[in-house]
Amino acid sequence: MNFFFDSLFSALQLVFAADPELMVIVGLSLRVSLTSTLIAGLLGVPLGFVIGFNSFRGKRVVITLLNTLLALPTVVIGLMVYTFISRRGALGALNLLYTPNAIIIGQVILIIPVITALTIAALSRIDDRYRRTALTLGADQFQTALVVLREARFGIVAAAVAAFGRVISEIGISMMLGGNARGFTRTMTTAMALEYDKGEFVLAVGLGIVLLTISLGMNTLLNYFQGRYAE
Amino acid sequence: MTLYAARKLQKVYDGRTVLDLPELSIADGGMVALLGPNGAGKTTLLHILAFLLRPSSGQLRFKDQPVAFHAGSLHQLRRQVVLVEQQPILFSTSVAKNVAFGLKLRGLKRHDINRRVDESLSMVGMRAFAGANGRHLSGGETQRVAIARAIACRPQVILLDEPTSNVDIENRMAIETIMGDIRDAGRSSIIFCTHDVSQAARLTDMRLHLAGGRLNGADYENTFHAAVHREGAQCWGRIGRRFRFPLPSTSEAVVRVAVNPRLIEIAAESPSPDNQAYNRGRVIRMDEEMDGVRLMVDVGLPLAVILSCQAYRAADFRIGDTVFVRCPSEALSLL
Numbered sequence: 001m002n003f004f005f006d007s008l009f010s011a012l013q014l015v016f017a018a019d020p021e022l023m024v025i026v027g028l029s030l031r032v033s034l035t036s037t038l039i040a041g042l043l044g045v046p047l048g049f050v051i052g053f054n055s056f057r058g059k060r061v062v063i064t065l066l067n068t069l070l071a072l073p074t075v076v077i078g079l080m081v082y083t084f085i086s087r088r089g090a091l092g093a094l095n096l097l098y099t100p101n102a103i104i105i106g107q108v109i110l111i112i113p114v115i116t117a118l119t120i121a122a123l124s125r126i127d128d129r130y131r132r133t134a135l136t137l138g139a140d141q142f143q144t145a146l147v148v149l150r151e152a153r154f155g156i157v158a159a160a161v162a163a164f165g166r167v168i169s170e171i172g173i174s175m176m177l178g179g180n181a182r183g184f185t186r187t188m189t190t191a192m193a194l195e196y197d198k199g200e201f202v203l204a205v206g207l208g209i210v211l212l213t214i215s216l217g218m219n220t221l222l223n224y225f226q227g228r229y230a231e
Numbered sequence: 232m233t234l235y236a237a238r239k240l241q242k243v244y245d246g247r248t249v250l251d252l253p254e255l256s257i258a259d260g261g262m263v264a265l266l267g268p269n270g271a272g273k274t275t276l277l278h279i280l281a282f283l284l285r286p287s288s289g290q291l292r293f294k295d296q297p298v299a300f301h302a303g304s305l306h307q308l309r310r311q312v313v314l315v316e317q318q319p320i321l322f323s324t325s326v327a328k329n330v331a332f333g334l335k336l337r338g339l340k341r342h343d344i345n346r347r348v349d350e351s352l353s354m355v356g357m358r359a360f361a362g363a364n365g366r367h368l369s370g371g372e373t374q375r376v377a378i379a380r381a382i383a384c385r386p387q388v389i390l391l392d393e394p395t396s397n398v399d400i401e402n403r404m405a406i407e408t409i410m411g412d413i414r415d416a417g418r419s420s421i422i423f424c425t426h427d428v429s430q431a432a433r434l435t436d437m438r439l440h441l442a443g444g445r446l447n448g449a450d451y452e453n454t455f456h457a458a459v460h461r462e463g464a465q466c467w468g469r470i471g472r473r474f475r476f477p478l479p480s481t482s483e484a485v486v487r488v489a490v491n492p493r494l495i496e497i498a499a500e501s502p503s504p505d506n507q508a509y510n511r512g513r514v515i516r517m518d519e520e521m522d523g524v525r526l527m528v529d530v531g532l533p534l535a536v537i538l539s540c541q542a543y544r545a546a547d548f549r550i551g552d553t554v555f556v557r558c559p560s561e562a563l564s565l566l
Contacts, residue, residue, distance in 0.1 A: 129320040136281055137333035137384065138310040141303075151323060 011206035022203065026210050029187040032100050033168040036107035041160050044112045048119025048159075053145060063120060069113035074106075074172030081106045081177055098179035103187070106173035111163035118162060122155025123148065158225040165218045169211065233295060234259040234388065234420055235280060240289035242275050242444075250275045250444045252289070257437075259294075259387075262414045262421040264431035266452060267441035273424040274317070276441065277390045280422065281314035294387075310337065313384050317392040317424075319377030321365030326357065326376050329365045333384040351383040352376075355409050371402025378409055382419070389413065391423035395430065410434060428452050428535060429518040429525060442566055443487060452535050453490035454566070459483055467507075468563075471531040474510050476558040479565070487566040492535040494562035497528070499546065501555040509555040514548050528556055 014022055051062055083089050085096040085105070096102045126148055134147040149156070171189035178185030180194060188207045195204035237255035241248060250272040257263055265273045278284035279291065285300040292298065293308060313333070321329045327348050334344045352358040355375040360368065368376060374394060381389050394410070395403040411434065413419055425431050431438050440447040442454040457468035459481055466478040468488060478486070501509045512530035519525075524543040526536045536556060538546065548554065 127320055129316060129318075130322070132283055132314070132316070133320055133322075134332075135283055135306070136309055136312070136314040137380065138306060138313075138336045140306045143336060147322065 007201040007205045010202040011204075011209055014202065014206040015209055019203075019206070022206055022210070024183055025186050025188055025191045025207065028100065028185070029168060029189075030214075032103050032174075032187060033107065033164055036104045036167050037111065037160055037164040039104065040108045040111045040115050040163055043108070044115030044163075045119050045156055045159075047112070048116040049123065049145065049149060051116065052120040052123035053148065063117070066113050066117045066120070070117060072110065072113070074110060074170045075176065077106050077109050078173045078176030081109065081173075085177070097177065098181060098185060100178065100185055102177035103174050103185065106177045107167040107170065110170065110173060111166055114163045114166055115159050118159030119152075119156055122152040122159060125155065126152050154225045158222055161218055161222045161225060165215060165222070168214060168218075232259045233257070234293070236292040236295075238290045240279070240291060241287050242272070242279065242284070243287040248444055250279070250286070252276070252444075252446060255439075255446065257420075257422065260417070260420055261437065262410065262423070262435045264435040264438045265422065265424045265441060266426070266428060266431055266438055267424075268426070268454060270443075271441040272444040273441055274392055275444075277314060277392050277422070277424060280388070281312050281390050282308050283314065310384070311387040312390065313381040313386045313388075314390040315374075315377045315381050315392065315394065317394075318370075318397060319373055321368065321373055321376060321380075323364070323366050325361065326352070326363050326365050326368070327361040329376060330380045330383050333380060337384065347383045347385075351379040354382060354412060355379040356405060371398040371405075374398055374402065374406060375409070378406065382413060385418055387419060389419045389421050391421065393424050393426070396426065407434060429520075432518070432520050432525070440489075442489065445566065447489050447564070447566070453492055453495075455488060455490075455532070457486050457488050459486055473531045474534070475507065476510075476563070477508055477560065478563070479560065481565070489564045489566055490534070490558050491562045491564070492525070492537040494559060495534070495536045496557040496559060497526070497536050497538070497546070497548075498555050499548070499552065506557075508557045510557070512554055512556055514550050514552045514554055517548070517550060528554060530556060 051059065081102065082097070085091045085094065085102055087097070096105065130148055130151050131144055134144040139147060169189060171193060174180070174185070174187045174190045175193070178187065178190065180186050180190040186194075188211050192204045192207045195201065195207075233256055235255065235257040237252050240250065240252040240255065242250040265276065267273050275284065279286050282298065282300070282305050290297060298308065322332065330348045330351055331344050334347055339347070348361070349358065352361055355378055357372065357375050357379060360372065360376070365373070365376065374397070378391070378394070391410070394406050398406065407430065410421055410423070413421055440452060440454070447454065455470045457470045457478070459478060460467055460469065466480050467475050468478040468486065469475045478488075501511070503509065510530045512528040512534065514526055515529045515533070516527035517524055520537060523537050523539045526538065526548060528534045528536055534556065
């Protein structure tokens with residue numbers, strides 16, 4: 001038990017002293033995860049809007065496929081992207097493997113279905129009277145879409161927050177595509193796994209504390225937006 | 232000028248015809264009421280007139296121009312017609328921004344928008360709520376703001392779907408006054424749905440009665456399903472448990488029938504006690520009509536009877552009086 005409290009105490013010291021190595025790892029994790037969330041948002045929200053706002057043949061099949069992709073394991077994505085960006089892959093010449101950009105690519109693939117599916121869900125909860133009201137007041141199709149999007153904004157922000165929570169805590173993609181290079185592609189989760197392998201728990205516990213704090217913050221935000229959305 | 236002209240207009244949902252209008256013509260200016268029971272097709276018609284719903288077949292002309300429902304330019308037509316739904320919804324922003332929405336779409340300058348928002352909210356008595364969140368208003372307040380939002384656009388037509396059905400008496404009076412003000416201002420024609428015959432009579436000089444998706448040719452409001460049975464050679468219709476009337480011969484077991492309230496005979500005493508065509512009832516309500524008095528008579532169901540002023544004065548009916556009513560064949564229309 002002393003071992004646990006000693007590790008925890010030392011980890012807290014690392015966090016409060018803003019240990020440089022810890023800060024580099026946290027900074028990289030946040031940069032990569034925020035970038036992948038932003039890119040996935042820019043792609044997933046319009047995609048979700050197109051699927052959710054329009055009626056077309058096979059819409060249910062598309063939504064079922066998206067929901068299936070929500071459970072896609074990170075190692076499968078890592079393997080799939082690896083085959084494209086490794087030296088022998090189609091995009092090997094771009095030298096993306098073991099770079100933060102490789103992690104971002106994998107994470108974007110991971111959370112596009114999350115953001116798209118949650119955007120569709122958010123739109124499905126928007127009363128159709130908003131659409132009719134915008135139309136009858138003279139809006140064209142695009143302006144009407146913006147009105148509906150605006151009414152669904154809290155649901156869409158909640159989707160982005162959920163997606164960020166997914167990527168900040170994933171390890172498979174970061175490990176397989178980033179390679180866990182110190183100071184370059186080492187994220188919080190890969191660093192924790194490495195420290196655990198080494199039997200060095202202080203940094204691992206410190207990173208765990210930061211990760212939990214970020215998760216708590218994200219969930220607080222998520223609850224806030226979901227609460228506003230439900231009003 | 233003819234505002235709307237429809238020909239062979241139909242709307243079919245899942246094989247069920249909910250609206251079937253061989254001819255419809257509504258003149259520009261003034262106020263028109265659409266009356267009819269639930270499911271009569273009033274809301275469907277309003278949505279078609281608002282260019283929000285494409286008819287299954289038929290033609291609609293607006294201001295003598297054919298409406299191309301499949302074209303992508305409907306929003307230009309929609310800018311001349313604003314629909315206020317039965318339960319309108321306000322965008323989740325301030326009341327003022329809700330009212331300004333249509334004006335921004337029309338490209339008005341900021342100071343013109345502010346002026347019109349102010350005018351419109353004042354007209355519906357909601358100026359003090361300009362900064363309030365639209366989602367936090369009561370039903371009556373929401374209805375008034377939605378009407379202000381429509382007025383602000385100064386459309387050629389304002390369509391109101393049962394504007395007073397979900398509000399208290401105070402808001403109902405306020406909304407009727409607003410509708411009268413809009414009519415008097417002469418900027419917009421108003422077409423509205425209602426179940427309230429006396430409201431329609433008070434506010435309008437043109438009333439269209441819909442039943443089962445069709446227009447009733449006359450000003451009928453007593454539209455019912457009647458069970459048919461025979462006694463000898465005579466067919467009788469029965470509505471509810473006790474209201475009965477002679478019917479023309481028919482092979483149907485149930486008919487839909489409209490009874491013209493102006494042709495119903497009403498008397499304080501049964502002229503012939505044995506005559507089964509007379510139904511005993513009780514006067515439960517009286518309203519002034521433009522050219523007479525409307526009596527609601529409880530004959531096991533509320534039956535409207537319209538008397539001329541002269542006949543009303545001669546009969547001197549009071550609320551609570553027992554009366555006898557008969558529906559002569561000329562008062563009946565099988566639908």
